Amino acid sequence: MPISILRGILICEYILGGLPHLTSWPLTSLHTKIHRKSQLTAPHLHPVFPFCQQNQIKWHMFYVGALMLLEALLLTLPQTRQSLATLFMNAFLTGAGWWSQMKAGLPYWLPITNFFLGSLIFMMGM
Known part of the structure; x- marks a missing residue:
């Protein structure tokens, strides 16, 4: 599978995951689901x-969504798509997602999948 397809899949996952963290438009049902999940994680x-208090779900969602969209941007730009910063951001986001979802008793297969996908993209581009 070409690296551009793998990168495109991961970019879509970060955009589809990050955008509903920031706004309910245009994915209202996904925003609602993420809000409920964020209350647990x-x-x-x-x-x-x-810098975000435990009861400030709105700010928690904002920071996570902004970082997810930043990772999508880093994967999109030719100058940064194979950089260590992009790899570390992917590892940070997926590690935090895995930890919080595991601790909350939620399925955590998606962060683990994204971690391996991001690592594979980085290694294939070397």
Whole structure:
């Protein structure tokens, strides 16, 4: 499978995951689902996002969504798509997602999948 297809899949996942964190438009049902999920995961992410209080779900969603969209942008730009910063951002987001979802008792297969997908993209581009 060409690297551009793998990168496109990961970019779409970060956009489809990040945008509903920031706004309910145009994916209202996904925004609602993410809000409910964030109520369970935010307390476990407080050490990772210390600037966001545990009960501030809106800000938690904002920071996570902004980082997800930033990762999508880093994967899109030719100058940064194979950089260590992009790899580390992917590892940070997927590690935080895995940890918080595991601690909340939620399925955590997607962060693990995204971690391996991001790592594979980085290694294939070397």
